[in-house]
Amino acid sequence: xxxxxxxxxxxxxxxxxxPTYTSDPSAPAMxxxxxxxxxxxxxxxxxxxxxxxxxxxxLIDRMYKVYNESPLGHQKPxxxxxxxxxxxx
Amino acid sequence: xxxxxxxxxKKLFHLFLAWKESCEHEMHGAEALLAASLSNVLPxxxxxxxxxxxAAGGYDxxxxxxxxxxxxxxxxxxKWVCITLSVDKLGKLxxxxxxYAALFIWGGCCMHKEMNSVKGGNAQMMVFWAKNNLPGPKxxxxxxxxxxARLGGxxxxxxxxxxSTAGGVKLxxxxxxxxxNKDLKKGQQDTLQVALQDGIGYMVQFPSMSGTHYGSHAEAxxxxxxxxxxxxxxxxxxRDLKEKRNLTNIEQNIYDGxxxxxxxxxxxxxxxxxxxxxxxxxxxxxxxxxxxMNLLDLSSLHDKVMTHCRNIISNLDLLLSTLASYLxxxxxxxxxxxxxxxxxx
Numbered sequence: 001x002x003x004x005x006x007x008x009x010x011x012x013x014x015x016x017x018x019p020t021y022t023s024d025p026s027a028p029a030m031x032x033x034x035x036x037x038x039x040x041x042x043x044x045x046x047x048x049x050x051x052x053x054x055x056x057x058x059l060i061d062r063m064y065k066v067y068n069e070s071p072l073g074h075q076k077p078x079x080x081x082x083x084x085x086x087x088x089x
Numbered sequence: 090x091x092x093x094x095x096x097x098x099k100k101l102f103h104l105f106l107a108w109k110e111s112c113e114h115e116m117h118g119a120e121a122l123l124a125a126s127l128s129n130v131l132p133x134x135x136x137x138x139x140x141x142x143x144a145a146g147g148y149d150x151x152x153x154x155x156x157x158x159x160x161x162x163x164x165x166x167x168k169w170v171c172i173t174l175s176v177d178k179l180g181k182l183x184x185x186x187x188x189y190a191a192l193f194i195w196g197g198c199c200m201h202k203e204m205n206s207v208k209g210g211n212a213q214m215m216v217f218w219a220k221n222n223l224p225g226p227k228x229x230x231x232x233x234x235x236x237x238a239r240l241g242g243x244x245x246x247x248x249x250x251x252x253s254t255a256g257g258v259k260l261x262x263x264x265x266x267x268x269x270n271k272d273l274k275k276g277q278q279d280t281l282q283v284a285l286q287d288g289i290g291y292m293v294q295f296p297s298m299s300g301t302h303y304g305s306h307a308e309a310x311x312x313x314x315x316x317x318x319x320x321x322x323x324x325x326x327x328r329d330l331k332e333k334r335n336l337t338n339i340e341q342n343i344y345d346g347x348x349x350x351x352x353x354x355x356x357x358x359x360x361x362x363x364x365x366x367x368x369x370x371x372x373x374x375x376x377x378x379x380x381x382m383n384l385l386d387l388s389s390l391h392d393k394v395m396t397h398c399r400n401i402i403s404n405l406d407l408l409l410s411t412l413a414s415y416l417x418x419x420x421x422x423x424x425x426x427x428x429x430x431x432x433x434x
Contacts, residue, residue: 034381049100053108081112081119 008047010055012039091196091384094205102195109193111172114179118171121178133173137166196384199374200303202391203367207307210362211258214355226255226352229263229342257355260346261309263339264320265298277327277340284323289316304371307363310356311430313347321347357434361408364431365401369420370394394420 016037023030039059044051064080067073090105092098122130141162145151154162182190218225230238234249241249270276282292293316296308313320324344328336336344346352373390374382397420401407407418415425425431 034383047097049097049104052097052101053104056105057108079116081116 008044009041010044010052011041012056012059013037014039090194091198093198094201099195106193110191111168113190114172114175115168116171116175117178118173118175121174122171125174130170130174133170137170141166194385199384199387200371203370204303207359207362207367211256211359214358215256218351224351226257226355227345227349228253228255229259229346230338232338235338255352257310257352257359258306260343260352260356261306261313262298263343263346264313265296265305265309267339267343268295269297271297280327280330281323284326285319288319288322304363304367307359307367310359311363311427314353314356314360314433315427315429317347317353317433360427360430360434364425364427365408365418366394366398366420368426369423373421 014037015034017032018035019025019030020033023032042055044055060080064078068077090102092102142148142151145154145162179187179190215225217223228238228250230249230253234253237249238246238253267276268281269278278295281295285292293312295312296302296305298305298309321344324336324340324347327340328334370390373379374387401418407413416422419425
């Protein structure tokens with residue numbers, strides 16, 4: 001008897017506005033370009049919306065943690081709560 | 090946020106929205122907490138610490154907690170204090186600031202939007218006949234229900250009609266199952282190819298209807314209408330090739346559908362919609378010039394689609410008059426995607 005296993009794989013990507021290579025890093029507003037970013041594939045226990053949200057939250061927490069631990073992150077720490085903040089400030 | 094239109098994705102959007110709101114509250118609360126004087130904050134902190142202790146089962150149990158659990162409780166209490174404090178602060182924001190704080194947009198998928206418009210339109214078209222007391226498309230019964238409809242009493246006949254379907258989309262599904270079955274051993278696809286070669290000089294792959302393929306119904310409708318006479322004759326050939334000289338139930342249904350004026354009318358409507366709206370719209374959102382297009386900029390296009398639909402509804406001559414042309418009939422005023430199908434209508 002064959003053992004049937006269903007694995008849920010979640011692939012994540014997002015669209016970010018990133019500075020172009022030609023922009024001046026010291027200028028207050030750098031020229032940006034929309035770019036697609038791949039955020040990895042991982043297994044998930046199921047396909048529920050709650051699990052999907054949790055996957056995103058864990059990923060974002062990890063990314064912020066790594067950044068904030070880095071030398072650049074020590075200089076300019078970022079708050080993960082700002083990720084979903086769209087205010088023009 | 091952009092997702093497809095599946096229910097789990099719609100729910101995910103609401104979960105994200107709630108997450109954003111809680112982040113927003115936490116952030117404003119944290120600012121308020123830092124700005125507030127100690128005497129204002131102290132009662133909150135005191136109450137939360139007490140709550141934490143009672144939830145853990147008293148002071149002794151609280152002291153027994155591991156560092157991890159302790160931190161988890163503290164963090165939860167901190168978040169709660171932030172959220173409580175933020176309510177005041179958010180209330181003081183200017184209306185436009187509030188709007189930005191709450192802004193979170195779900196985009197959806199243009200292909201699904203378009204598909205839903207076809208599905209919704211088709212559903213309306215199916216009820217149109219009965220509403221206006223017109224003889225609707227011929228019922229396309231399955232094998233069992235056809236026998237019931239022929240032999241049963243009034244009540245059973247009615248029931249058979251209720252569970253059966255009719256109309257253009259049903260006809261294209263059946264045609265797909267016979268002319269392009271996914272199982273190569275079923276259906277008439279080989280015979281069709283030979284007949285096409287013989288009849289019009291080349292082979293045409295009938296659009297596959299068995300998979301979930303976007304726009305496949307519109308393609309199949311166009312194919313059926315452009316070569317309507319050929320398909321009618323082809324079913325005669327299919328029948329004559331058989332030993333018993335009869336059509337199977339599904340072939341009979343296609344035959345009936347192709348000879349039924351209301352069903353053909355539905356096919357015509359599907360083709361016109363595909364030519365006037367679907368194709369130009371998909372070109373506008375997914376064409377070669379759209380690599381830098383932002384979904385958020387498409388609202389004017391969507392308004393244009395709706396205006397064009399209304400224009401057509403109020404002036405059917407845009408598509409139906411003998412002088413109808415793509416200059417006024419098509420959404421993008423460019424030549425029809427499938428001119429043959431348009432003129433066949």
